Amino acid sequence: MFERFTVIPSIDLRSGKVVRLLRGDMSRVTVYSSAPGDVAGKFEQQGAELIHVVDLDGAIAGEPRNLEAIRAIRGAVGCAIDVSGGLRSLESVRAAFEAGANYVSIGSAAFLTRGLLGAAQSEFPGRVFGSLDFRDGRLAIKGWTETSELSVERASATFRNAGVTAVIATDIARDGAEVGVDAQNMAELARVSGLPVIASGGVASLRDVAGLAMRFPERIVGVVLGRALYEGRFSLSEAARAAVLDQAN
Numbered sequence: 001m002f003e004r005f006t007v008i009p010s011i012d013l014r015s016g017k018v019v020r021l022l023r024g025d026m027s028r029v030t031v032y033s034s035a036p037g038d039v040a041g042k043f044e045q046q047g048a049e050l051i052h053v054v055d056l057d058g059a060i061a062g063e064p065r066n067l068e069a070i071r072a073i074r075g076a077v078g079c080a081i082d083v084s085g086g087l088r089s090l091e092s093v094r095a096a097f098e099a100g101a102n103y104v105s106i107g108s109a110a111f112l113t114r115g116l117l118g119a120a121q122s123e124f125p126g127r128v129f130g131s132l133d134f135r136d137g138r139l140a141i142k143g144w145t146e147t148s149e150l151s152v153e154r155a156s157a158t159f160r161n162a163g164v165t166a167v168i169a170t171d172i173a174r175d176g177a178e179v180g181v182d183a184q185n186m187a188e189l190a191r192v193s194g195l196p197v198i199a200s201g202g203v204a205s206l207r208d209v210a211g212l213a214m215r216f217p218e219r220i221v222g223v224v225l226g227r228a229l230y231e232g233r234f235s236l237s238e239a240a241r242a243a244v245l246d247q248a249n
Contacts, residue, residue: 001126001165002196005213006222007239008082009043009229010052010200011036011073013066019056020227026056032230036069037076044077046236051081052105052168052200052224058086059108067099074100084131084168088113093120097127105168107131110158111139111150117162130159130167130195156193166221167193171201180204183211183220190219200224206234206242213243 012019014026018033033039040051053073057065064070064086073081083096084105093116096104106128110117120128132155133139139150159167169189171182181202190197196219199212203225212223223243229236 002221005216005243007243008050008052008222008224009048009236010224010226012054012056013069014056016069037072040073041076044079047240048079053083055085062088063092064095070099090119103127105129105131128164130164132167133170135172153192160194166196166198168198168200181208186220187215187218196221198222203228209239210242
Protein backbone atom coordinates (compact mmCIF):
# COMPACT_ATOMS: atom_id res chain seq x y z
CA MET A 1 0.00 0.00 0.00
CA PHE A 2 1.00 3.65 -0.48
CA GLU A 3 3.20 3.05 -3.51
CA ARG A 4 2.56 6.68 -4.34
CA PHE A 5 1.39 9.78 -2.46
CA THR A 6 -2.32 9.40 -1.71
CA VAL A 7 -4.88 12.17 -1.25
CA ILE A 8 -7.51 11.01 1.26
CA PRO A 9 -10.81 12.82 1.86
CA SER A 10 -12.21 12.72 5.39
CA ILE A 11 -15.80 12.20 6.47
CA ASP A 12 -16.33 13.10 10.13
CA LEU A 13 -19.57 11.76 11.57
CA ARG A 14 -21.66 13.17 14.39
CA SER A 15 -25.19 11.87 14.95
CA GLY A 16 -25.09 10.35 11.47
CA LYS A 17 -24.28 13.67 9.81
CA VAL A 18 -21.15 14.85 8.01
CA VAL A 19 -19.49 17.59 10.05
CA ARG A 20 -16.18 19.32 10.68
CA LEU A 21 -14.83 20.55 13.99
CA LEU A 22 -12.50 23.47 14.57
CA ARG A 23 -9.32 22.34 16.33
CA GLY A 24 -11.12 19.30 17.68
CA ASP A 25 -13.63 21.34 19.68
CA MET A 26 -16.99 19.53 19.75
CA SER A 27 -18.75 22.82 20.48
CA ARG A 28 -17.41 24.38 17.27
CA VAL A 29 -19.04 22.18 14.68
CA THR A 30 -20.21 22.83 11.13
CA VAL A 31 -22.73 20.43 9.56
CA TYR A 32 -22.24 19.83 5.84
CA SER A 33 -24.58 16.97 5.01
CA SER A 34 -27.08 14.54 6.50
CA ALA A 35 -26.28 11.97 3.79
CA PRO A 36 -22.77 10.56 4.34
CA GLY A 37 -23.21 8.01 1.56
CA ASP A 38 -23.82 10.78 -0.97
CA VAL A 39 -20.72 12.65 0.22
CA ALA A 40 -18.62 9.49 -0.08
CA GLY A 41 -20.00 8.83 -3.55
CA LYS A 42 -18.98 12.27 -4.75
CA PHE A 43 -15.48 11.77 -3.40
CA GLU A 44 -15.18 8.46 -5.23
CA GLN A 45 -16.37 10.08 -8.44
CA GLN A 46 -13.49 12.53 -8.07
CA GLY A 47 -11.00 9.69 -7.78
CA ALA A 48 -10.83 8.80 -4.08
CA GLU A 49 -9.08 5.48 -3.51
CA LEU A 50 -9.36 5.68 0.29
CA ILE A 51 -11.79 7.60 2.50
CA HIS A 52 -10.97 8.34 6.13
CA VAL A 53 -14.13 8.07 8.27
CA VAL A 54 -14.14 9.40 11.83
CA ASP A 55 -16.84 8.48 14.33
CA LEU A 56 -16.71 11.57 16.52
CA ASP A 57 -19.44 10.38 18.85
CA GLY A 58 -17.62 7.09 19.22
CA ALA A 59 -14.38 8.84 20.09
CA ILE A 60 -16.09 10.50 23.04
CA ALA A 61 -18.20 7.51 24.09
CA GLY A 62 -15.39 4.97 23.77
CA GLU A 63 -17.37 2.72 21.43
CA PRO A 64 -18.72 3.05 17.89
CA ARG A 65 -21.83 5.19 17.58
CA ASN A 66 -22.14 5.75 13.82
CA LEU A 67 -22.04 2.23 12.40
CA GLU A 68 -25.24 2.81 10.42
CA ALA A 69 -23.65 5.80 8.68
CA ILE A 70 -20.52 3.75 8.01
CA ARG A 71 -22.67 1.04 6.43
CA ALA A 72 -24.29 3.72 4.26
CA ILE A 73 -20.85 4.87 3.10
CA ARG A 74 -19.83 1.28 2.39
CA GLY A 75 -22.97 0.76 0.33
CA ALA A 76 -22.31 3.91 -1.69
CA VAL A 77 -18.69 3.36 -2.71
CA GLY A 78 -16.35 0.65 -3.90
CA CYS A 79 -13.13 2.33 -2.76
CA ALA A 80 -11.38 1.53 0.50
CA ILE A 81 -12.60 2.95 3.82
CA ASP A 82 -10.58 3.59 6.95
CA VAL A 83 -12.63 3.91 10.14
CA SER A 84 -11.56 5.51 13.41
CA GLY A 85 -13.16 6.75 16.61
CA GLY A 86 -14.22 4.73 19.63
CA LEU A 87 -12.27 1.60 18.73
CA ARG A 88 -11.18 0.69 22.25
CA SER A 89 -11.93 -3.01 22.29
CA LEU A 90 -11.42 -5.89 19.89
CA GLU A 91 -15.21 -6.17 19.63
CA SER A 92 -15.39 -2.55 18.45
CA VAL A 93 -12.68 -3.18 15.89
CA ARG A 94 -14.57 -6.18 14.60
CA ALA A 95 -17.77 -4.13 14.44
CA ALA A 96 -16.03 -1.52 12.27
CA PHE A 97 -14.84 -4.19 9.85
CA GLU A 98 -18.28 -5.80 9.80
CA ALA A 99 -19.78 -2.39 8.96
CA GLY A 100 -17.57 -2.22 5.88
CA ALA A 101 -14.17 -0.87 6.88
CA ASN A 102 -11.13 -2.02 4.94
CA TYR A 103 -8.83 -0.48 7.52
CA VAL A 104 -9.16 0.83 11.05
CA SER A 105 -7.17 3.51 12.84
CA ILE A 106 -6.48 2.92 16.52
CA GLY A 107 -5.50 5.88 18.68
CA SER A 108 -6.14 6.20 22.41
CA ALA A 109 -6.80 2.50 22.88
CA ALA A 110 -3.27 1.66 21.82
CA PHE A 111 -2.17 3.24 25.09
CA LEU A 112 -5.23 2.78 27.33
CA THR A 113 -6.18 -0.82 26.54
CA ARG A 114 -3.33 -3.25 27.05
CA GLY A 115 -2.92 -5.76 24.26
CA LEU A 116 -5.56 -4.31 21.94
CA LEU A 117 -3.20 -3.06 19.25
CA GLY A 118 -1.38 -6.38 19.04
CA ALA A 119 -4.62 -8.36 19.03
CA ALA A 120 -6.07 -6.21 16.24
CA GLN A 121 -2.88 -6.57 14.22
CA SER A 122 -2.94 -10.33 14.70
CA GLU A 123 -6.57 -10.72 13.64
CA PHE A 124 -6.45 -8.14 10.82
CA PRO A 125 -2.84 -8.11 9.56
CA GLY A 126 -1.93 -5.18 7.33
CA ARG A 127 -5.26 -3.47 7.98
CA VAL A 128 -4.46 -1.41 11.08
CA PHE A 129 -3.22 2.17 11.10
CA GLY A 130 -2.01 4.07 14.12
CA SER A 131 -3.81 7.32 14.91
CA LEU A 132 -1.37 9.82 16.38
CA ASP A 133 -3.24 12.95 17.45
CA PHE A 134 -1.05 15.51 19.13
CA ARG A 135 -1.22 18.90 20.77
CA ASP A 136 2.00 20.79 21.61
CA GLY A 137 4.08 17.67 21.07
CA ARG A 138 1.98 15.51 23.41
CA LEU A 139 -0.45 12.74 22.61
CA ALA A 140 -4.14 13.69 22.83
CA ILE A 141 -6.53 10.96 23.94
CA LYS A 142 -10.22 10.19 24.47
CA GLY A 143 -11.51 12.05 21.42
CA TRP A 144 -8.98 14.86 21.92
CA THR A 145 -10.62 15.81 25.22
CA GLU A 146 -7.44 15.13 27.19
CA THR A 147 -3.74 15.67 26.56
CA SER A 148 -1.49 12.99 27.99
CA GLU A 149 2.08 13.26 29.20
CA LEU A 150 3.21 10.90 26.46
CA SER A 151 5.46 12.50 23.87
CA VAL A 152 4.87 12.05 20.16
CA GLU A 153 8.18 10.21 19.89
CA ARG A 154 7.29 7.66 22.57
CA ALA A 155 3.80 7.22 21.21
CA SER A 156 5.09 6.59 17.70
CA ALA A 157 7.43 3.92 19.07
CA THR A 158 4.39 1.99 20.33
CA PHE A 159 2.93 1.94 16.83
CA ARG A 160 6.26 1.02 15.25
CA ASN A 161 6.77 -1.88 17.62
CA ALA A 162 3.28 -3.15 16.84
CA GLY A 163 4.01 -3.03 13.11
CA VAL A 164 1.11 -0.86 11.98
CA THR A 165 0.81 -0.17 8.27
CA ALA A 166 1.07 3.62 8.67
CA VAL A 167 0.38 6.42 11.12
CA ILE A 168 -2.23 9.12 10.55
CA ALA A 169 -0.73 12.11 12.33
CA THR A 170 -3.04 14.99 13.21
CA ASP A 171 -1.81 18.35 14.46
CA ILE A 172 -4.86 19.34 16.51
CA ALA A 173 -3.89 23.01 16.70
CA ARG A 174 -4.18 23.14 12.91
CA ASP A 175 -7.07 20.75 12.35
CA GLY A 176 -10.04 22.39 10.65
CA ALA A 177 -8.36 25.80 10.85
CA GLU A 178 -6.95 25.91 7.30
CA VAL A 179 -3.77 27.59 8.51
CA GLY A 180 -1.39 25.42 6.50
CA VAL A 181 0.52 22.29 7.37
CA ASP A 182 3.90 21.90 9.02
CA ALA A 183 5.48 19.61 6.43
CA GLN A 184 8.86 19.70 8.13
CA ASN A 185 7.35 18.51 11.41
CA MET A 186 5.55 15.66 9.64
CA ALA A 187 8.77 14.63 7.90
CA GLU A 188 10.58 14.65 11.24
CA LEU A 189 7.86 12.44 12.70
CA ALA A 190 8.31 9.98 9.83
CA ARG A 191 12.06 9.96 10.46
CA VAL A 192 11.74 9.47 14.22
CA SER A 193 8.97 6.89 14.04
CA GLY A 194 10.36 4.91 11.14
CA LEU A 195 6.81 4.61 9.84
CA PRO A 196 4.95 5.90 6.79
CA VAL A 197 3.07 9.03 7.85
CA ILE A 198 -0.25 10.33 6.55
CA ALA A 199 -0.43 14.02 7.41
CA SER A 200 -3.65 15.53 8.72
CA GLY A 201 -4.69 18.94 9.96
CA GLY A 202 -4.53 22.44 8.53
CA VAL A 203 -4.37 21.94 4.76
CA ALA A 204 -5.48 25.22 3.23
CA SER A 205 -4.23 25.21 -0.35
CA LEU A 206 -2.96 23.08 -3.20
CA ARG A 207 0.48 24.34 -2.27
CA ASP A 208 0.16 22.49 1.04
CA VAL A 209 -0.75 19.29 -0.80
CA ALA A 210 2.14 19.67 -3.24
CA GLY A 211 4.56 20.45 -0.43
CA LEU A 212 3.66 17.22 1.35
CA ALA A 213 3.74 15.19 -1.86
CA MET A 214 7.27 16.45 -2.47
CA ARG A 215 8.28 14.70 0.75
CA PHE A 216 7.08 11.28 -0.37
CA PRO A 217 10.70 10.03 -0.44
CA GLU A 218 10.82 10.99 3.27
CA ARG A 219 7.89 8.62 3.93
CA ILE A 220 5.11 11.20 3.91
CA VAL A 221 2.79 8.89 2.00
CA GLY A 222 -0.49 10.79 2.03
CA VAL A 223 -2.63 13.62 3.29
CA VAL A 224 -6.11 13.71 4.82
CA LEU A 225 -8.26 16.56 3.56
CA GLY A 226 -11.33 17.90 5.30
CA ARG A 227 -12.59 21.45 5.61
CA ALA A 228 -10.72 22.72 2.55
CA LEU A 229 -12.77 20.32 0.42
CA TYR A 230 -16.07 21.08 2.12
CA GLU A 231 -15.55 24.82 1.88
CA GLY A 232 -14.65 24.57 -1.81
CA ARG A 233 -11.07 25.82 -1.56
CA PHE A 234 -10.27 23.16 -4.15
CA SER A 235 -11.66 19.82 -5.27
CA LEU A 236 -10.33 16.36 -4.50
CA SER A 237 -9.43 15.85 -8.15
CA GLU A 238 -7.49 19.13 -8.17
CA ALA A 239 -5.60 18.04 -5.05
CA ALA A 240 -4.76 14.70 -6.63
CA ARG A 241 -3.44 16.43 -9.75
CA ALA A 242 -1.32 18.79 -7.66
CA ALA A 243 0.24 15.83 -5.86
CA VAL A 244 0.94 13.93 -9.07
CA LEU A 245 2.47 16.95 -10.79
CA ASP A 246 4.73 17.63 -7.86
CA GLN A 247 5.96 14.05 -7.69
CA ALA A 248 6.54 14.07 -11.46
CA ASN A 249 8.74 17.13 -11.06
